[in-house]
Amino acid sequence: xxxKRSVIPFGPQHPVLPEPIHIDLVTEDEKVVEAIPSxxxxxxxxxxxxxxxxFNDMVYVAERIxxxxxxxxxxxxVDALEHIMSIEVPDRVQYIRTLLFELSRLHSHILWLxxxxxxxxxxxxxxxxxxxxxxVLDMLENATGGRVIFSILKIGGLRRDVPDEVMKGFIPELxxxxxxIKACEGAFLLDPAVQSRLRGVGYISxxxxxxxxxxxxxLRASGVEWDNRTRGYAAYGEVDFEVxxxxxxxxxxxxxxxxxxIYQSISIIKQCIEKMPAGNHxxxxxxxxxxxxxxxxxxxxxxxxxxxxSSGKKFIERMRVRTPTFANIPAxxxxxxxxxxxxxxxxxxxxDPCISCTxx
Amino acid sequence: xxxxxxxxxxxxxxFKKPATExxxxxxxxxxxxxxxxxxxxxxxxxxxxxCQMRCPTGAITIDKKKxxxxxxxxxxxxxxxxxxxCPKKSLSMAKEYTEPDVAKGQRDFDLTxxxxxxxxxxxxxxxxxxxxxxxxxxxxAAAQNANTAAGAGAAATAESKAPAAxxxxxxQAAAAPSEGSGSAGDNKETPGNRDSx
Numbered sequence: 001x002x003x004k005r006s007v008i009p010f011g012p013q014h015p016v017l018p019e020p021i022h023i024d025l026v027t028e029d030e031k032v033v034e035a036i037p038s039x040x041x042x043x044x045x046x047x048x049x050x051x052x053x054x055f056n057d058m059v060y061v062a063e064r065i066x067x068x069x070x071x072x073x074x075x076x077x078v079d080a081l082e083h084i085m086s087i088e089v090p091d092r093v094q095y096i097r098t099l100l101f102e103l104s105r106l107h108s109h110i111l112w113l114x115x116x117x118x119x120x121x122x123x124x125x126x127x128x129x130x131x132x133x134x135x136v137l138d139m140l141e142n143a144t145g146g147r148v149i150f151s152i153l154k155i156g157g158l159r160r161d162v163p164d165e166v167m168k169g170f171i172p173e174l175x176x177x178x179x180x181i182k183a184c185e186g187a188f189l190l191d192p193a194v195q196s197r198l199r200g201v202g203y204i205s206x207x208x209x210x211x212x213x214x215x216x217x218x219l220r221a222s223g224v225e226w227d228n229r230t231r232g233y234a235a236y237g238e239v240d241f242e243v244x245x246x247x248x249x250x251x252x253x254x255x256x257x258x259x260x261x262i263y264q265s266i267s268i269i270k271q272c273i274e275k276m277p278a279g280n281h282x283x284x285x286x287x288x289x290x291x292x293x294x295x296x297x298x299x300x301x302x303x304x305x306x307x308x309x310s311s312g313k314k315f316i317e318r319m320r321v322r323t324p325t326f327a328n329i330p331a332x333x334x335x336x337x338x339x340x341x342x343x344x345x346x347x348x349x350x351x352d353p354c355i356s357c358t359x360x
Numbered sequence: 361x362x363x364x365x366x367x368x369x370x371x372x373x374x375f376k377k378p379a380t381e382x383x384x385x386x387x388x389x390x391x392x393x394x395x396x397x398x399x400x401x402x403x404x405x406x407x408x409x410x411c412q413m414r415c416p417t418g419a420i421t422i423d424k425k426k427x428x429x430x431x432x433x434x435x436x437x438x439x440x441x442x443x444x445x446c447p448k449k450s451l452s453m454a455k456e457y458t459e460p461d462v463a464k465g466q467r468d469f470d471l472t473x474x475x476x477x478x479x480x481x482x483x484x485x486x487x488x489x490x491x492x493x494x495x496x497x498x499x500x501a502a503a504q505n506a507n508t509a510a511g512a513g514a515a516a517t518a519e520s521k522a523p524a525a526x527x528x529x530x531x532q533a534a535a536a537p538s539e540g541s542g543s544a545g546d547n548k549e550t551p552g553n554r555d556s557x
Contacts, residue, residue, distance in 0.1 A: 053416070057416040057441075060416050060437065060439055060441075124366075124370055124373075125366065128369060128373070131379045134379070138391070141391045141393075141394060142391050142392075142393065143393075144393070145391070145393040145394055145395040145440070145453075146394075146395055146438070149437075151395070151437075151438070151439045151440060159440070159444065160393075160440075183365065183366075183368075183369055184366070184369070186365040186366065187365065187366040190365075191366070
């Protein structure tokens, strides 16, 4: 017998995530039958700033689109402009950029594990994972001078070189992080209490996930092999890695994919340090950009597109960013159908939402 | 057993020191390259204004009359752009973060007396050089006037000497000396311009 329908508002302020997304949950008894997401609470108009900022200074704005994926946003913008201006950056720059990209992926995924633990109510696991993340932030600070906003990217290379000794020092630290993650991994993947909260929650088939245009670990957890890193931008073409997928398709699968990607990131960073070529950390840039380019990169949360259009002036005409969270919201609405109200926070966290990116 | 696995971590953590720094009790630790806040060495600064021009947030202002360099520390985003663009290397990045404050105001820094004297001396020398350049230019202009007068005279004499020459030749003869005098004047002027710069 169908119960009486009622609408429960979720967000924009909700304890599970600090960012404002609003979802209207149409419920029947305890089951969600429809979810209507709405965004637009934190729009800052950063893309239009591109018409008012010198294109060199815009890197700082691009980095500030979001705190967690700041490096990726900076990279996307810089990469698009380097293509437009046909700048060939040295190999060393490509390797250091790849290394920093993977470090930022590492800290983003460990952060997500903590948020997930918090969402299913495992407070001490949350603190343990964030303690591990702190070490990654320390490494990033050692390399770039910033913990969250690195300000190391510039058009034509890097604003400062990362010394080889500093990078060599990362290797024992990374081994320790891998060990500590290994110790916590059991709590996420084998603990019966945790599994009861994750298994079968928010299932989406690979076909549906592709149809709805999902991105990143959310898509890979449904068994679809799709990773933009295989396009070989930066130095990804020269390091060994496989696309990690899971057959589960539910919250457990997403957890599994992200944990495996942590080990993969560590392995990519080590390969980068081993193969690190010598050379300059930047090349001089002359003139103004003229043309357009679309860069597609793999952010920790999935594929992101950066479109830049410029017509040979100091100010760029148009910039557009498509972020992975934006692509994942339709699938989130789909997976929410049929779940319990109590599972909604977990499902919202499994797409690793970054609303600041989405609205810019 | 995974259940026991995390219990082991928790038990270990019970006997460990806290992972956090006890900040107000002990000193905060920073990395070697941490971008904390911008420091200006007022002994070296020449108030050129490049940092003000390049600052993406407009946090830095320079008052050349009062000879002050000011920064609004809470507008500064610690991007290190000013430090990279400083021609005298007087700007540097300190490791410590900006100290807390009760207002978002601007902090002014006066040039040191020694640096003020240095700048005044430089300004005096520049003024002298400018005055010299001005004189040189005046001389050059005078010389040019004399040249053009002489050139015109030469052309007049050439005309008077060959009145039966065809019209085309006459035109060339008249044009040639005036061109020559013009280029000579230019050559004289350029060193003067360099001095004033």
